[in-house]
Structure formats: structure tokens, C-alpha cells
Amino acid sequence: MTALDNGRRTWSAADLDTAARSLAHKLTAQGTRVLATLMDNTPAWVVADLACAQAQVVHVPLPLFFSAEQLSHVLGTAGIDTLLTLGALAARWPSAPSSAIDIADEPLVMVRLPFRAPPMPPGTAKITFTSGTTGVPKGVCLSADSMQRVANGLVQALDPLDIRRHLCALPFAVLLENIAGLMAPLARGATCIVLPLKELGLEGSSSFDATRFHSMVQRHQPNSIILLPQMLRAWVHHLLEARERAPASLRMVAVGGAAVGSRLLAAARSVGLPAYEGYGLSEGASVQTLNLPGAERDGSAGRALPHARLRIAADGEIEIAGSLFSGYLGDPTPTPAWWPTGDLGSIDEDGFVSVRGRKKLVLITSFGRNVSPEWIETQLRDEAAIGQAVVLGDGQATLSSVLWPLRAETTDADLQAAVDAANARLPDYARVHRWTRGRAPFDAASGMATPNGRPQRAAILTAHADALGIPST
Known part of the structure; x- marks a missing residue:
């Protein structure tokens, strides 16, 4: 049975196991304790991940879009002693000992670094780095058991869909x-x-x-895909403009990372995309809830998956249990039995979870109204002209927004019409009175977003405060 397909050749589970054992032996022989991968999505990445598990080496996956400063911070903080990467990227460390290695038909370079692993929570198998509001990545330590519980929960929940081909799009x-x-x-x-x-x-x-994405989905005919909301929005727009429909092979398009919006989901369904919203966080080893075919509720993030338990605290904060992380790197504080997510939400009588936004992001206007910016941002992103939006205005009489259009040719008049349409669905205290076009893309490279697409609000405010006429601090 084929486990991996890269469009040129395939690998069986036995092929992957053989390659992983070979790499695991090498890692053990050279005394590697913490391995970082700085690579694209390839079978070699998969082999490296499996090898780390076999050799009981801590794996630190690094995004290719991390800045040089972020990479430097992570390498030292996590005590990475071995880096597996492409030859061109290995040149960033010219004085470090390195050796060529071929993994799953991909030529790579193994760089030996002088760092030593710091104390970590017992059983740490993987460290995922998430950017905070300052852009400095924070290490979330995960055990193999927690990650496997999530994987098993997803297998159980999705079993009726008989997913046989998954396209890795993130x-x-x-x-x-x-x-x-x-x-x-x-x-x-x-x-x-x-x-x-x-x-x-x-x-x-x-x-x-x-356009390119759609052509590849048509070529490979997957049953499932995971997307970020902005990717779904762009795909839906392409299908509507081209008057095309999604391939019939698709049974599940899971969407996470940010609120999706009911209008986008409806538009996706209209072009044949079986899109379903979910919710999760790194501290819970990723996904916790998911809408499913036949078990969905408009405006919710779905029900708890088999591995997860959720409850609502007295102040409205969502708390989770069942697949928690082991702790933050460099922080000895024990992980509580129930983790406060920092998200506000509710759970209805049928178990569907609704997420209103981040607890710490609630804006309080000068008129004393509490407003979740993410609620308004979802309304703005429901408009076809708007790709991304960030709402600001803490302590101000009215709200402002920084907008990034879905298409470069979108005019200011188009954006104004979109804001007007969103405002018409909102109460007066939640309407956007001023807006400006973003000065840089909302991405990690510009410093305007985290690697998983969440906006860096402080950076966005600083870069656009003058255009909006509001204080930057």
C-alpha cells in the first residue's frame, strides 16, 4: 500500500520504515539529541520525523519563512545540535561541520551545531515554535503520546469518510x-x-x-485537504470567477487557524467544496474540535474530537484537557489538568463549540463597550474584496481597520463598499469608521503575522497608526 506519493514516485510504509531506521542509526551514532529540520514538504521530511521518533531524538521542525533572527533564537533556545537542511541553506553556517546525506531521493546537508539541549519536560518528543505578539517564537514541548492521541482521535472521527488520499497543503x-x-x-x-x-x-x-492550486488538486484527486481561511477564500474566488467546481473526489476540506465565517463556508459549498471549520491550538497538540458531515452547526467550530475534552470557565474562557502539551521550553511551571486557552467561547446543549475570540484581544472603546475584534474581522473577511483584516481601536471612540485586499487590482472604492456591507450587519458600536490599506502583506516575512497566519496586532498597529490617526502604544 502506498504511504507517500510525490507525483514522481511512491513509498510504501515499509520503504519509509527502512529509510527512517537508517537515519535513526546515524543520529544515534553521532550522539544527536535535538534535530531541527529546515526543509520543504518532501518525503525526506517525513523520514526525518519518523527517524527522530525511532531514535528518541527531539524533533524541532522549522518553517522556511522564519526570519534569520527567529532561526537564531530557536537554534540556541532549543539547544539544537544537528540541523538537516538544503545545501543552499546550509551555507548560512559556513564554519559549522557538515556532511552530505541523501534521504528519500533528496540530497540534503547535515550541519553539526555547537548548542547543548536545555532542560526539557520529561518525554518531550517534538518542540513546535509559535510566534507570540512580539514575534519571538515560544517553544511548545509535546510528547509522542499526546500527538498520537490527537492522530488517533482524528482517525476515529473521520473513519466514516473513508479518506484514502490526503493532499498536504500546509x-x-x-x-x-x-x-x-x-x-x-x-x-x-x-x-x-x-x-x-x-x-x-x-x-x-x-x-x-x-489557480495553480486548483490544477494540482484536479491532477492528484485527493479525498481531504487542510487549509487556512485565506487559502479557502482565494480558492473559492477562483472557482466562482472561472465558473468551475471542485473535484468530486473531495470529502473533507478542514479549515482552521482563524475564524472562517458562515458566508465563506456557504460560498465554498456552492462550488462543491466540502469545507468544515475546526478549532485547536499547539498547547493541545493541535486540533480539538471539528465540524463533520452530518454533524455540523453553522457558526461553530464543531464538537470535541474523541481525544479532547472542553469546558467553559466562569469568565467565558475555553479550557481543554485530554492531549495537553508537556510545558513551555525554559519554563518549569507544570501544565495544569485543564489548560486555559485564552479564547472566549461557549458550548451549546448539543456540544458544539463557538469561539468568540481571544480573551486578551477584547477592545474596550472609550464609551465602555467590550468588542471582540475577531468577530468584526470575520464579518469583513466575508466580503469578496477583503483578503485579511485587523480591527483596532482600544480606548478609542470608534473602531478602525487595516485591510489587505484579496486581489492586487482591488480599488479603494471596492474596499469601502465591502466595509459598508459588513457594517450593515453589525451594531453601531462594532462598525468600522476608518480603514487603511495594508502597507505590507500579513505574513511572517513582513512581521505582520505569525507562521500559522495569525495577525501580529502590535506590529500592524505600529505600522499603520499614522494612517488611522490613532496612538501606536
Whole structure:
């Protein structure tokens, strides 16, 4: 049975195991304790991940779009002693000992670094780095058991869909694709279609060519895909403009990373995309809830998956249990039995979870009204002209927004019409009174977003405060 398909050759589960054992032996022989991968989505990445598990080496997946400063911070903080990367990238460390290695038909370079592993929570198998509001990545330590529980929960929940081919459309360095898009399908015995992200139309953290993506989906005919909301929005727009429909092979398009919006989901269904919203976070080893065919509720993030438990605290904060992380790197504080997510939400009588936004992001206007900016941003992104939006205005009489258009040719008049349409659905205290076009893409490269696409609000405010006429601090 085929486990991986890169469009040129295939690998069986036995092929992957053989390659992983060979690499695991090498890692053990040279005394590697912490391995970082700085690579594209390729079968070699998958082999490296499996090898780390076999050799009990801590794996630190690094996104290719991390800045030089972020990479430097992560390498030292995590005590990475071995880096597996492409030859061109290995040149960044010219004085470090290195050796060529071929993994799954891919020529790579193994760089030995002088760092030593710091104390970590017992059982740490993987460290995923997520950017905070300052852009400095924070290490989330995960055990093999927690990650496997999530993968098994997804296998159980998705079993009725009989997923046999999954197209990996997000970077493996993003935990959502790593666990839900790789571990879970492989555990089920499905085939993972693993292609370099550029072939799928994705470059950096947010440049996405929906036309190219659609052609690749048509070519490979997957049953499932995981997307970020902005990717779904661009794909839906392409299908509507081209008057095309999604391939009939698709049974599940899971969407996460940010609120999706009911209008976008409805538009997706109208062109044959079976899109379903979910919710998760790194501290819970990724996905916690998911809408499913026949078990969905408009405006919700779905019900808890088999591995997850959720409850609502007295102040409205969502708390989770069942697949928690082991702790933050460098922080000895024990992980509580129930983790406060920082998200506000509710759970209805049927178990569907609704997420209102981040607890710490609630804006309080000068008139004393509490407003979740993410609620308004979802309304703005429901308009076809708007690709991304960030709402600001804490302490101000009215709200402002920074907008990034879905297409470069979108005019200011188009954006104003979109804002007017969104405002018409909102109460007066939640309407956007001023807006400006973004000065840079909302992505990790510009510093305007985290690697998984969440906006860096402080950076966005600083870069646009003058245009909006509001204080930057």
C-alpha cells in the first residue's frame, strides 16, 4: 500500500520504515539529541520525523519563512545540535561541520551545531515554535503520546469518510499539517500526497496562487485537504470567477487557524467544496474540535474530537484537557489538568463549540463597550474584496481597520463598499469608521503575522497608526 506519493514516485510504509531506521542509526551514532529540520514538504521530511521518533531524538521542525533572527533564537533556545537542511541553506553556517546525506531521493546537508539541549519536560518528543505578539517564537514541548492521541482521535472521527488520499497543503513545520495531515492519514493507512509547496502555489507563509492550486488538486484527486481561511477564500474566488467546481473526489476540506465565517463556508459549498471549520491550538497538540458531515452547526467550530475534552470557565474562557502539551521550553511551571486557552467561547446543549475570540484581544472603546475584534474581522473577511483584516481601536471612540485586499487590482472604492456591507450587519458600536490599506502583506516575512497566519496586532498597529490617526502604544 502506498504511504507517500510525490507525483514522481511512491513509498510504501515499509520503504519509509527502512529509510527512517537508517537515519535513526546515524543520529544515534553521532550522539544527536535535538534535530531541527529546515526543509520543504518532501518525503525526506517525513523520514526525518519518523527517524527522530525511532531514535528518541527531539524533533524541532522549522518553517522556511522564519526570519534569520527567529532561526537564531530557536537554534540556541532549543539547544539544537544537528540541523538537516538544503545545501543552499546550509551555507548560512559556513564554519559549522557538515556532511552530505541523501534521504528519500533528496540530497540534503547535515550541519553539526555547537548548542547543548536545555532542560526539557520529561518525554518531550517534538518542540513546535509559535510566534507570540512580539514575534519571538515560544517553544511548545509535546510528547509522542499526546500527538498520537490527537492522530488517533482524528482517525476515529473521520473513519466514516473513508479518506484514502490526503493532499498536504500546509508546511509540515505547522503542527496542524504535521499531525492532522501526516500522522493521522498514515496511521489510517491512507496515502499522503507530498509535494513541494511551490508546486501547490504556496510561497512563503501567505502568497497563494489559487489557480495553480486548483490544477494540482484536479491532477492528484485527493479525498481531504487542510487549509487556512485565506487559502479557502482565494480558492473559492477562483472557482466562482472561472465558473468551475471542485473535484468530486473531495470529502473533507478542514479549515482552521482563524475564524472562517458562515458566508465563506456557504460560498465554498456552492462550488462543491466540502469545507468544515475546526478549532485547536499547539498547547493541545493541535486540533480539538471539528465540524463533520452530518454533524455540523453553522457558526461553530464543531464538537470535541474523541481525544479532547472542553469546558467553559466562569469568565467565558475555553479550557481543554485530554492531549495537553508537556510545558513551555525554559519554563518549569507544570501544565495544569485543564489548560486555559485564552479564547472566549461557549458550548451549546448539543456540544458544539463557538469561539468568540481571544480573551486578551477584547477592545474596550472609550464609551465602555467590550468588542471582540475577531468577530468584526470575520464579518469583513466575508466580503469578496477583503483578503485579511485587523480591527483596532482600544480606548478609542470608534473602531478602525487595516485591510489587505484579496486581489492586487482591488480599488479603494471596492474596499469601502465591502466595509459598508459588513457594517450593515453589525451594531453601531462594532462598525468600522476608518480603514487603511495594508502597507505590507500579513505574513511572517513582513512581521505582520505569525507562521500559522495569525495577525501580529502590535506590529500592524505600529505600522499603520499614522494612517488611522490613532496612538501606536
